[in-house]
Amino acid sequence: MRFRLVAAVAAVASLVAAVGGSSAFGGSNATAAKGPPIKIGVLTSLTGNFAPWGIQFRAGAAMAVNEINRKGGVKGRLLNLSFGDDQSTPNGGIDAFRKLTQQDKVVSTGGVVASNVGLATARLAEQAKVPLFLLRAGDDTILTTQSRYTFRMCLPPAQEDGPPILDFAQARGVKSVGAIVADYAWGHAFKTALEDAFKGSDVKLNVQVAPLSTSDFTPYLRALGSVGLIVATGHPPGAGAILAQSAQLGMKAPVTGAYTPFTLAAKAGSAAYGRSADFKCINVASKAYRALAKRYLKTFPQNGFFEDAAMEGYVYVKIIAEAVGKVGTDHSKVAAYVHSHTFNYPGYAFPLKWTAWGEMVGPTPFLTVLTKGPPPDPALNKAGDWWPRNLSKSKPLTPYRPS
Known part of the structure; x- marks a missing residue:
């Protein structure tokens, strides 16, 4: 029921924004613009399994659009967001990409969460020569050595x-x-990445594969046996369920994953505190992150927390706006500008720079742990009294080169 309500709200908000109405989602009624609006595409999951990530990305993008438009837009032209809901499915992604690029004529697209959607849409982006930014979508086969229009933003490919x-x-x-x-x-x-990494080490690895729709992880947890660390990834909202269900089984091992929203992990309540450790592309300890978080939650209190998915939406729009301001709206020129520059935004965990084929160069995500809190300021968390704490910062990761 919760996801149906969120989906309904998302659909209404998307409609308001897409037609250019004044709203929190990036529309504007301003009439003093020096030209037609510059349309930036948000291609993400607003419904389906991966909506928790997509809803955050959309809101972060809207915050950036509103900030830029309040300052006069880009060279006097306002920004408008156009939304495409991939519905967490490849076919939905294909339809959304075609709508955004052929009908809405967007400068770029961004926000893809699911790997199978990324596989489908990256091929279209390369054919159409329209920049596509991946919010998650960590499958290593999405990018090829010939990719020039697809960019990862936070989650490295599985091998990294x-x-x-x-x-x-x-x-x-x-x-x-x-x-x-x-x-x-x-x-x-x-699974392959874990097996490759652990091969030859002194640490034993036991991997259980469960259907995407799984919500009862008890059989899989029992199959793991006695372990000192649990890795949970790819089951929205599995991290919270795995934390809670493992605690019910008496398991006290930390649970780590791949960039699961804090709000999902925190649903496990006390079972998550001190146990939920995850990698993030935000620096929750920085003043810049906290300032952005307060502005974000003032506009979108229903989203609970300024997740790194929201930060990615914010940074995505900032990057495209900068590129358009320098080289115009030609897709190829925008992609070339992105490839040739480094983007360093306060609050993000690391500067964004890309290889020729669109992998991040030397990302250094933070490893964080969820604590009982309280947050440093109540305005930083509308979802509860918990707070994430940085444990360490990763060494620069070597970009994966596709075969």
């Missing part, structure tokens, strides 16, 4: 995610790690 988890396990002296992964493109890529 295995080694930091092994480092985390070894730093804690853990000798046995259990993983529960989802049975789709991302989960299988992540």
